[in-house]
Amino acid sequence: MDKAIIVDHLVKNFEVNVKEPGLTGAIRSLIKPLKKAVHALRGVSFSIQTGELVGFIGPNGAGKTTTLKTLSGLLFPTSGFVEVLEHDPWERKPEFLKQISLVMGQKNQLWWDLPAIETFELNKAIYEIPTREYEENLNELTTLLEIKKHVNTPVRKLSLGQRMRMELIASLLHKPKVLFLDEPTIGLDVVAQQKVRDFIYEYNKKYQATIILTSHNMDDLINLARRVIVIDEGKILFDGALEELVSRYAKEKIIKATLSSEDNIKDLDKIGKIKKLAFPEVVISVPRSATAVAAAELLQNFAVDDLTIEEVPIEDVIRKVFRGELRK
Amino acid sequence: MTIAKYIKIWWLMSRNSFSMVISQRLSFSVFLLGKVLRFSFFFAFLYFLLQGTKTLAGYTSSEAIFFFLVFNLIDVISQFLFREVYRFRPLIIKGDFDYVLVKPVNALFRVLMGGADVIDLITIPPLIFVAYYIGHSLSPTFAQSLGFWILFLNGLLIATAFHISVLALGIITTEVDHTVMIYRDLTSLGRFPTDIYKQPLQGFITYIIPVGIMITLPAKALMGLVAPAGIIAAVAIGIIALLASLKFWNFALTKYTSASS
Amino acid sequence: MNKYLSIFKISFQQEFAYKVSFVMWRFRNMIQIFVAFFLWDKIFENPGRIVFGYDRSKILTYVFAIIIVRALVLSARAADVAGDVAQGELSNYLIKPMNYFKYWFTRDMSSKILNISFAFFEFIILYLILRPPLFFQQNILIILAFLVSIVIAIMIYFYMLFIVSSVPFWAPELGWGSHFLVTIILIEFLSGALFPIDILPAGIGQVVMSLPFPYLIYFPVQVYLGNITGALLVKGLLISSIWLVILGISMKYVWSKGLKVYEGVGR
Numbered sequence: 001m002d003k004a005i006i007v008d009h010l011v012k013n014f015e016v017n018v019k020e021p022g023l024t025g026a027i028r029s030l031i032k033p034l035k036k037a038v039h040a041l042r043g044v045s046f047s048i049q050t051g052e053l054v055g056f057i058g059p060n061g062a063g064k065t066t067t068l069k070t071l072s073g074l075l076f077p078t079s080g081f082v083e084v085l086e087h088d089p090w091e092r093k094p095e096f097l098k099q100i101s102l103v104m105g106q107k108n109q110l111w112w113d114l115p116a117i118e119t120f121e122l123n124k125a126i127y128e129i130p131t132r133e134y135e136e137n138l139n140e141l142t143t144l145l146e147i148k149k150h151v152n153t154p155v156r157k158l159s160l161g162q163r164m165r166m167e168l169i170a171s172l173l174h175k176p177k178v179l180f181l182d183e184p185t186i187g188l189d190v191v192a193q194q195k196v197r198d199f200i201y202e203y204n205k206k207y208q209a210t211i212i213l214t215s216h217n218m219d220d221l222i223n224l225a226r227r228v229i230v231i232d233e234g235k236i237l238f239d240g241a242l243e244e245l246v247s248r249y250a251k252e253k254i255i256k257a258t259l260s261s262e263d264n265i266k267d268l269d270k271i272g273k274i275k276k277l278a279f280p281e282v283v284i285s286v287p288r289s290a291t292a293v294a295a296a297e298l299l300q301n302f303a304v305d306d307l308t309i310e311e312v313p314i315e316d317v318i319r320k321v322f323r324g325e326l327r328k
Numbered sequence: 329m330t331i332a333k334y335i336k337i338w339w340l341m342s343r344n345s346f347s348m349v350i351s352q353r354l355s356f357s358v359f360l361l362g363k364v365l366r367f368s369f370f371f372a373f374l375y376f377l378l379q380g381t382k383t384l385a386g387y388t389s390s391e392a393i394f395f396f397l398v399f400n401l402i403d404v405i406s407q408f409l410f411r412e413v414y415r416f417r418p419l420i421i422k423g424d425f426d427y428v429l430v431k432p433v434n435a436l437f438r439v440l441m442g443g444a445d446v447i448d449l450i451t452i453p454p455l456i457f458v459a460y461y462i463g464h465s466l467s468p469t470f471a472q473s474l475g476f477w478i479l480f481l482n483g484l485l486i487a488t489a490f491h492i493s494v495l496a497l498g499i500i501t502t503e504v505d506h507t508v509m510i511y512r513d514l515t516s517l518g519r520f521p522t523d524i525y526k527q528p529l530q531g532f533i534t535y536i537i538p539v540g541i542m543i544t545l546p547a548k549a550l551m552g553l554v555a556p557a558g559i560i561a562a563v564a565i566g567i568i569a570l571l572a573s574l575k576f577w578n579f580a581l582t583k584y585t586s587a588s589s
Numbered sequence: 590m591n592k593y594l595s596i597f598k599i600s601f602q603q604e605f606a607y608k609v610s611f612v613m614w615r616f617r618n619m620i621q622i623f624v625a626f627f628l629w630d631k632i633f634e635n636p637g638r639i640v641f642g643y644d645r646s647k648i649l650t651y652v653f654a655i656i657i658v659r660a661l662v663l664s665a666r667a668a669d670v671a672g673d674v675a676q677g678e679l680s681n682y683l684i685k686p687m688n689y690f691k692y693w694f695t696r697d698m699s700s701k702i703l704n705i706s707f708a709f710f711e712f713i714i715l716y717l718i719l720r721p722p723l724f725f726q727q728n729i730l731i732i733l734a735f736l737v738s739i740v741i742a743i744m745i746y747f748y749m750l751f752i753v754s755s756v757p758f759w760a761p762e763l764g765w766g767s768h769f770l771v772t773i774i775l776i777e778f779l780s781g782a783l784f785p786i787d788i789l790p791a792g793i794g795q796v797v798m799s800l801p802f803p804y805l806i807y808f809p810v811q812v813y814l815g816n817i818t819g820a821l822l823v824k825g826l827l828i829s830s831i832w833l834v835i836l837g838i839s840m841k842y843v844w845s846k847g848l849k850v851y852e853g854v855g856r
Contacts, residue, residue, distance in 0.1 A: 014585050069426065069586050072426075072429075072430050073429065073430065074426050074429045074430065074584065074586050075584065075585070075586060076581070076582040076583075076584070092429065092435075094432035094433075095432075096432075097430060097431060097432035098432045100430065101430070102426065102427070102430045104423075104426065104427075106423075107422065107423050107424050107426060107427065108422070108424055108427075109424065109427035111344055111348070113348045113351060114344055114347060114348060118340075118344055118347075121340060122337065122340045122341065122344065123431075125333065125336045125337050125340055126337055126431050126432060126433045127431070127432060128333060128432075352762050354760055354762065354763060354766075355760075355762045355763055355766045358763060358766035358767065358769070358770055359766055359769065361770065362766070362769050362770045362773070362774050365770075365774050365775075366773075366774050366778075369774070369778040369779075370778070373778070373783070373784055376788055376789055376790065377632075377784070377788060380640050380641050380788060381632050381640055384631070384632065385631050501609075503609055506609065506610060506613035506614075507613075509613070509617060510613060510616065510617060510620075513617050513620040513621070514620065516620075516624070517620070517623070517624055519624075520624070520628060523631075524627050524628055524630075524631040525623075525627045526627060526630070529623065529627070
């Protein structure tokens, strides 16, 4: 299979002004501003196949968004190699831009005081979409996202969920082959989240579109991304299947047992860390390497009816990623 | 094909800003009133001033007024074309400029000319009429008129270069509103013929920030006060200014940091 | 009282936080002085010339006096009030145990002190560059009358800003438009910041002098220069005081009406 995206040793530094506190600080920064270099990306390398749907995860400020913006040609890389659909994104050639799209949950491309259809018409001209194709795509997208009846409502009168779906349509009218989604479900209610999620899934399958997704929403990642890339402090910590992330980083396993009597129940904490105890159910977390021993001990010393050993839930691992606890 | 595409995009964007402006009729009338008042007040001031002084820096009443009219024409036409510049700061602050960059349309075109100002569409025709009337009364020769037109277009070229530089500076510093206002203050020095300013200010605003070339010179050409060599030199400066501003814009793009979310 | 002292301090620091805005605003003031200075300098190139009753020294002193009077009268933060009203941020203040008008007046004062100290330096720098012949008033009584006229000017401007800023109560989209019309167009031309009002033909001049605008800049400057004395001085102080009262009452009235609308909309 061919590669849609290649990134090699990508580095991006920013220079920012540091604000000094107090009046004297303000006067000093007026004369000589204090500059600080921020290393947003410190040598990132990965590649993505055509048709893949990859999730980027990491704590805030890890470099996820910077990567997406470099891939879509907004940011000029400090050093390193980037290629998307065999183009250098920074050149922003029209034939490249016509094949990609960037959707940001917190930003807005629709004309605020006008109906969304006006923005669509403008994008039709900008992307030079033939009228027939435009009509078809618009029809399909509005149907899929169930928003047809609102296209003539001024954008400012739409709810956040409706607006986000309009943003998606505006970004997809030209049927991009590569799609960068930055927090597409942020701030949406549960129903709207699900609609957007289903849509992304469908779009990926139907058009073999390559999609990179960043999200702080657990459900987005678990439902959509088969492969995840964990970024923290500008470096890639993990790149692989979602399940592998769990077996690699979960240092514990979970033993769930059903007890038949309450004898010795106080001694349970000798086995491992008790997560939940509601007789007859008990959930204990034990170190991965000591799982077998712990299970045997449990069976020997307690009246056990039933026992299962499980992996730590994906959510717990991802939560750790967001907190930046994978670094060590 | 591409030109047709850009004309179409310009038309669509201008239509969009038109529908937004007329949806706020009250605001529209207040700004129109403000602009008309500003022009009339200044015109009246100039008129009364010249009633008392008879001449200004050696120019007659109608000549001095013609300088003022040329200033207004260039000012209003560039505001009409480049209105979008005034809306650039929110685009940068909120990061919506990202959406401009990822589209297959020249980003500079979009932020410079995306959306003409309808208010000025009302003020431009009478202004042209008055300027024509006063200019005609100065009875220029054909060559003088030609010189005026060349330098007038050159003035618009320099105005374009100014606006591009303001945008580029906006990307680097996220500061647009003040630089635009400073630009406008500096060009407003051209409301009077730049001859009134003493050196070194006069040299500064003629050559470094070419307000003199942009505004005073076209009017002078109409009065037959500019030699052909002067016209050529002025056009050269105009072209250099435009090229330099484009270079600056391209440099600024590499410094774009995109407001992080 | 302590409360407003804290506001004063924090407001002072706030101005520094927006140092770019501040420096730009001062710079723009300088440019306007340049335009006015050179215009009049050119007109009075011949030192013996007298036009509109001014000679070279008096007109250039007028221009230089504008630097100081502008900084004192026309630097104010209360223009931001319109934004507070339009965006509904006024509520944040209304629930606090302080007087909203005093709050902004305090902020205006801190703005004025900062601006006047900068204006003072600019005055010296411009003086060194341009070397105009200046006229210094020595009559204590006239200086006293000048100070009174400045206080009246500051209050008139404060009330004007608040009246203009109340427009968004009824029309939120007009916040900036109404300021544009009043503070940028009307005040710029009719206050005397660009040219002395008495160059206008007598009839028009009289109409303008019956408006509140010339009492912001033109009147205080003329009092300082000793061009308005005796009966004319008393008349001017009287007219401006009447305007002060009218504007003060109107502001209170407009705001009590506006706040009802504001609460009604529940912004």
